[in-house]
Amino acid sequence: MLIQRSCARALSTHHRPLAPISSSSSSSLLLRSAHSLSPSLSSFRFLSFPFSSSPSPSPSPSPSHKRSKLPLAALLEIGGVKIAKDDVVRESDPANNVPDSIFSKIGLQLHRRDNHPIGILKNTIYDYFDTNFPAKFAKFDDLCPIVSVKQNFDDVLVPADHVSRSYNDTYYVDAQTVLRCHTSAHQAELLRKGHSHFLVTGDVYRRDSIDSTHYPVFHQMEGFRVFSPDEWAGSGMDGTSYAAMDLKKSLEGLAKHLFGAVDMRWVDTYFPFTNPSFELEIYFQEKWMEVLGCGVTEQEILKRNGRMDHVAWAFGLGLERLAMVLFDIPDIRLFWSNDQRFTSQFSEGKLGVKFKSFSKYPPCYKDMSFWISDAFTENNLCEVVRGIAGDLVEEVKLIDNFTNKKGMTSHCYRIAYRSMERSLTDEEINQLQWSVREAVQNKLNVILR
Ligand code: DAH
Numbered sequence: 001m002l003i004q005r006s007c008a009r010a011l012s013t014h015h016r017p018l019a020p021i022s023s024s025s026s027s028s029l030l031l032r033s034a035h036s037l038s039p040s041l042s043s044f045r046f047l048s049f050p051f052s053s054s055p056s057p058s059p060s061p062s063p064s065h066k067r068s069k070l071p072l073a074a075l076l077e078i079g080g081v082k083i084a085k086d087d088v089v090r091e092s093d094p095a096n097n098v099p100d101s102i103f104s105k106i107g108l109q110l111h112r113r114d115n116h117p118i119g120i121l122k123n124t125i126y127d128y129f130d131t132n133f134p135a136k137f138a139k140f141d142d143l144c145p146i147v148s149v150k151q152n153f154d155d156v157l158v159p160a161d162h163v164s165r166s167y168n169d170t171y172y173v174d175a176q177t178v179l180r181c182h183t184s185a186h187q188a189e190l191l192r193k194g195h196s197h198f199l200v201t202g203d204v205y206r207r208d209s210i211d212s213t214h215y216p217v218f219h220q221m222e223g224f225r226v227f228s229p230d231e232w233a234g235s236g237m238d239g240t241s242y243a244a245m246d247l248k249k250s251l252e253g254l255a256k257h258l259f260g261a262v263d264m265r266w267v268d269t270y271f272p273f274t275n276p277s278f279e280l281e282i283y284f285q286e287k288w289m290e291v292l293g294c295g296v297t298e299q300e301i302l303k304r305n306g307r308m309d310h311v312a313w314a315f316g317l318g319l320e321r322l323a324m325v326l327f328d329i330p331d332i333r334l335f336w337s338n339d340q341r342f343t344s345q346f347s348e349g350k351l352g353v354k355f356k357s358f359s360k361y362p363p364c365y366k367d368m369s370f371w372i373s374d375a376f377t378e379n380n381l382c383e384v385v386r387g388i389a390g391d392l393v394e395e396v397k398l399i400d401n402f403t404n405k406k407g408m409t410s411h412c413y414r415i416a417y418r419s420m421e422r423s424l425t426d427e428e429i430n431q432l433q434w435s436v437r438e439a440v441q442n443k444l445n446v447i448l449r
Helices: 008-015 026-031 033-037 039-047 117-132 183-192 229-233 239-259 299-304 319-327 332-336 378-392 426-444
Strands: 002-004 075-078 081-084 138-140 146-148 172-174 177-179 197-205 217-227 264-271 274-284 287-297 311-318 364-371 393-403 409-417
Touching: 117 197, 117 217, 117 239, 117 319, 138 183, 177 197, 183 197, 183 217, 183 299, 183 311, 217 229, 217 239, 217 319, 229 239, 239 264, 239 274, 239 287, 239 311, 239 319, 264 287, 287 299, 287 319, 299 311, 311 319, 319 332, 364 426, 378 393, 378 409, 378 426, 409 426
Parallel strands: 002 264, 138 197
Antiparallel strands: 075 081, 146 177, 172 177, 197 217, 217 311, 264 274, 274 287, 287 311, 364 409, 393 409
16 A cells, blocks of 8 residues: 655755754754654664755864774775775875775675675665666666765755765765765766666765664665656656656565565655655554655756756665665674674575574673863764774763853763674773773863763
8 A cells, every 4th residue: 555645744854943863963863854753763764865954054174083903905996996095094184084994894895795685685676677677777886986076966966055065974085075975976977978777886975873773884776767758748747747656656666576565655855856855665564664765856967967858767775774674684783794693694685584693792881971062073973982992882872961050061972882793891891991082082172071
């Protein structure tokens, strides 16, 4: 059954001040606005769409925090592009905010591993398009994630003052270059190259808070289909309505292919690159869950890229979000695990095999209080913590927040440390916590209490 909802939410998403759903950073509040209206979705907020919120001018310079104990490959090659560490991590450039820990993820390409849940899901989506649109969709999965600000934002009409452009939200290699924060960054170049049906899968990068559903690198798939006037001429519809109808039909089919016969509903929303814009939700495991964002492509994008008089639809979906549900994977860090007890559970072509947890290791909590400065953001804190503790940090949560009579604001954060793979010793955690405290004090301009 398909339930159609009104556009009230989309308007409010775009224009009203956004209510927090958790004690999170300004960026994540903005990114996750839609979910504040739907508490049942909050556990999956990591894949809300940053572009479904209104512009908000708050770029704040990010500190540099580059420490990592990981051995780093000296030179990567992605889609024929050679990338050295110095091309991405540049301590001397004040516009650069890419830490070593992020560089170490570039090139791992989980989406290209056929036995990995992310690769299995990608291939299942490919199967759907291959079956229903034989030989139509060109597939790209090794486009370089280092793109220009123009590709990532301007080409898809993201306003100049949109929050997603801030240093707090996006990894900048230099003032004109970013690690793509969405696969929509490739729409314009592929259109210009003459493609009219394409799927782009890739790793995307976002500065964010830390919990079991957020990781600064995750994977998206973008779909795009162009129609020429003769395709809708006989339909009795205008081009936009025709594309919207085809989009909904195609994506309902995809959702059914992945989840079976579930209830679905369309929710009107806002994206800068589509109009109208929608989110598809399915009723799964007793909750409404957002599956993807999509819409009819803004004419301006088609016009600029040689497709005047055409219409198109586009969609973007987050692979981790769907894989966590389909494979019962409880923590997003697991996708990056090389532990055989994780990797051996998945095999090519087997979507939806339920993950059997092997970790019962207890978490260890440490609290840290400090007086913040005006420049403090939770994303910066999380990056410092991740820079020291890596994947041993499970969650960073604001548990207390007050302002004293002198106007000084104190935050208390609770850090949960837990390994997916082994027990952590008290000594190890204490040492980590001391290093974290030191780094937070030195790099974030806060005063520990
Ligand atoms: N790029 C969006 C995001 O990451 C997702 C998206 C939404 C892609 C709508 C699309 C689209 O192509 O039409 O938040």
